[in-house]
Amino acid sequence: MTMTPEQASSFHETFGRLVSGVEQVLLGKTFVVRLGFIALFSEGHLLLEDFPGTGKTSLARAIAQSLDGSSNRIQFTPDLLPGDITGVSIYDQRSGAFDFHHGPVFANVVLADEINRASPKTQAALLEVMEEGRVTVDGETHPVDAPFMVIATQNPIEQAGTYRLPEAQLDRFLLKASIGYPDHASTVRILEGAGVRAHDTVVPAVITAKEVVELAALVRTVHVDPSINDYVSRLVEATRSAVEVRLGVSVRGALALVRAAKTLAAASGRHYVVPDDIKSLAEAVLAHRLVLDPEAEFDGVTASSIIAQLLLETPPPSDRQAV
Template identity: 85%
Template sequence: MTMTPEQAGWFSATFNRLVGNVEQVILGKTFVVRLSFVALLSEGHLLLEDFPGTGKTSLARAIAQSVAGVSSRIQFTPDLLPGDITGVSIYDQRSGRFDFHRGPIFANIVLADEINRASPKTQSALLEVMEEGHVTVDGTTHGVGSPFMVIATQNPIEQAGTYRLPEAQLDRFIMKASIGYPDHSSTVRILEGAGTKAHETTVPAVVSASTIVEMAALARTVHVDPSINDYISRLVDASRSAVEVRLGVSVRGALALVRASKTLAAASGRHYVIPDDVKLLAEPVLAHRLILDAEAEFDGVTALSIIGQLLIETPPPSDRQAV
């Protein structure tokens, strides 16, 4: 079943209400807030690479509050263990059996703060739950529920004592973004509210968690013309043959771009994807999946510049073909 224009209108109106609600906390960052909800409604996860104090925790909390969900924060450190994330089984002497005590991963919105500070073994504890929505402890599988999204952060400045995320884990994030510092007018508004602590700031719930699940299912029904799939395939192929790239975009990356483009189309009030949806999401969805040649990195080439060049060199389908 394909989404109808009426369903697209309802989706867009609800999406904009969610974005407006979070913008009460995250001022002047409409694009990043929209990307966050696109990631959530595409049933994906978000990687934020940003400086400390830019509102990453506030963003995760506001999203959870907007969807009447539960949020949790995990501070990643070198001594963090996998069980500290997933939970552990503890023996109960009275019952004579092991009881599972859930970890902080059992929430709707999970903020994995400074994820690259934990050991690779601990980082890998997220792989199963991010991909399949459940964790397995002592041979028993436990579902984390729905909706579920991991918002992971890493600091681009401090590299000492960190562990670079492996390519397999980077590929699990549907997109990578940066909040950045607010502009002057937004900064002034933030300073005017300096009397209120960040953790005391709350926003009202806009929709229920079940509505988010319904919207995510609806987003999957957005129409994608074969010419759009051809366009995405050509972009991905071009990323693999670029001379500056050692490893291009995977098939998982191409599928992520399709899913995100469907959600963005619905958020824009359309029941079909157009090339502009793909262009807008290409950098946040694809750039972090590229591994550049060492010499190209030394010359100052970035993944964002590669994706930008690919968008220029790869002709999109016409609007008539796309619709």
């Protein structure tokens, strides 16, 4: 079954209301807000990397509030333990059995604030549940809530005492984005509301957690023409042969790009993917999956610039089959 034009139009309307609500908190950053909800409906996770004070935590909190579901915030610190995230089994003397106490990861939206400040062992505990959708403690498996989305933040500065996420763990994030500083007009609007703290702004819930699950299932039915799959395959293969790249994009990255493109198509009111969907999301989905050659990094080459160049060199399909 393929999404119908009517269903695409309805999804577009719902998506627009979600974005409009969050934009009350994060002014002038429509594209980044859209990326957050693309990750949600693509059943993926979002990594926000930017300088302090750009609104990373506010964006994550606003996305959580826009859903009538549960949300938790975890402040990552060097002394945070895996059990502080997943939960622990505690012996109950009255019953003579171990009772599992759920950790903060059991929520629809989990904000992992400054994830690179925790130890690799603690990071791995979160990234495992991100991939598997369940927690195993003392041999017993506990599924997390649905939908389940992790929004992690990290700062590119103040690296002393932090633990950089390995490339294999970065690959677990569907999208990586940077918010950046607001433009002049948005800054003026923010200053006009300086009397209201960001924490005091509550974004009204637009949809329920159950509706998110249903819409995510609907998004999976968006039509993808074989020529689009061929385009993505050629683009991914080009990352592996680029001279500046030591490790290119895996098949997981290609699948992630198609999944995200389906959501963007539906958010745009279409029931089929077009090449521009791939182009719009290529950097956010693929750049953080590249491992650059050290000499290229020394010369100032970035993963984003490589993706931009490959998009210019890889011709998109010129036509598509009828849906």
